[in-house]
Amino acid sequence: MNIWTIMTYELRRQLRSRTWLLNMILLPVVLIFLLGASLSGVVGVEGAETVNQVKVAIVDTAAAAPAKSAALDAFVKSDEVKDYISPFEVQTREEAESGLRTGKYGYAVIVPQGFDSEIQSGGQAELELILGKNHSDNTTAGTVFDNFLSEINYKQAAAMTLGPEALTAAIPAMADQPAVQLGNLNNGGKTYTASQFYAASMLLMFLLYSGLTVTSSLFSEKDNHTLFRIHSMPVKGSQLFIGKMLGVGVITMLQCAAIIIFTNLLFGVYWGNRPWLLILFCLLMIIASMTFSILVCMFSKTSATATNIVNIVTVGMTFLSGGMAPLPDSWVNSVGAFTINHWELQAIIRMMLHSGFGQILPNLLVMSAMCLVLIGGVVFTYRKVGYHE
Incomplete structure (x- = not known):
């Protein structure tokens, strides 16, 4: 009963604070908007790549028109490739090479x-x-004509090896496959924008900053000299400690939900197709933030010292993980891998890109291991140090 009373009091105290509402909800939403709008050309991919039509010079060495290739002529004029190549009949090889040098043809x-x-x-x-x-242009046109030759040679090989019946059976299946298909690798055809990237990055940074709420809550009782009075009441130290942590945890979850909902409604930020997995990663981040701040508080003598440490670590981990500015992949995947933000940010970005669960599972395991270590450190430290004046 004492735990729930303390938790309720902590919730009421935090929700009455206008400073908390401004710094923990309004500020991250404004930052996400500013960073997403100003760095849209630096971070993320706004959309799929477009393929420009290529001017192709076709030299048919057959002099007479009836002897020219009807198969190739039908292919280059078909609907499936007309968006990618624009054929031009050229009389001689020299004329085609001259057009390539001048840029007339691609x-x-x-x-x-x-x-x-x-x-x-x-x-x-x-x-x-x-x-x-x-x-x-070389890639586009080369893909078109390589597919044309591959299809013909496949049919020839099938007919020679298995007989005409095999070729007849293969034609309907091959007809359903386009000669050229655009797409993205390893992301289910999805891309992410700068707004999505900075929404994830700022969310994680401010969840780490929620550790300042833990610091403020724990030291407020000491600085106001009310902790001694509370201990004189029939309230165990562990009950007071757990109640405060539950209150801060609930308020941080509300902060997390508010940032996700507001960015989705106001800026159209898409958070992926796995909401329950996103919630799980956010909970792990909250646990990591709170337990880290508790450890800092246990070993700090003043609130100012604990606050400075949390601030420095939060900014440092956000920067090293590439959450503030684009960093080389070699740096992010080496030094950044030692930060909590790295594993969380990569997981959220992969959820936005519809990556398979197998690609997200390593991040989930690493975050779970980090949280277990931090929780173990808090339990051990509390038994040794405790929460008292």
Whole structure:
């Protein structure tokens, strides 16, 4: 009963504080808006990459029109590739190479004589592909024509090895697959914006700053000389300590929920498709923040000393994890890996990108281990030091 009474009192005291409401809820929301708007071109990916149409010079070495490749002509004019390449018939190889040098064309294809007849007789389909100046154009056009040749040669190999029946069975399945498909690797086709990145980063930083609430609560009873009076009442020291921690924990969870809800409603920040896993990681961050601050309080003689330590560690871990400014991956994954923010931030970003649970599980295990170590440290320290004047 004493624990719940103390927790309720702590909640009322914190909720009556206008300073807490401004610093722990309004300030992070404003920071997320400012950082997300000003650094949108530096952090995150606003959307999927677009592919520009490539001008392709096609040189068919067959002189007479009836002898030209009907298969290639039908392919380059088909609906599935017209958004990616724009074909131009060129008479000679020299003219195509000159157009590549001047930038008139982005890619060139040389069609050998008897291309169609070679295919019909069971031979291998081959084209001469000449690269242009632009790497992106070369990649786009090269993918289109490589897929064209691969499909023809696959059909030839299937027909020669398994007979015409196998080719007939494979045609419907292959027809359903586009020649070119855009997408993102390892993220379920999702991208994240600067607002999402800084929403996650600032959320974690202010959850660490919630440790200052723990520091203030624990030292307030000492500085106001009310701790001795409380101990003279039928209240155990452990009950007072646990009640205060529960009160601060509940208020911190409210802070976390407010930041997530406000950023989603006001700025459209998408927090991923695993809300329960997000809640679990936030709870682990709250536990880590509170237990770390408790350890600092136990070994600090004054509130100012404990506050300074929490401030320095919070800012330092946020910076080292890459949460304030983009840092090299080699730095973030080496030095940053020793911070709590690193494992939390990477997990939240992966949830935003719809990564598989297997990619998030290592972060969950590391955070759980860190929390267990910190909880063990608090239990051991409290038994040795205690909470008293």
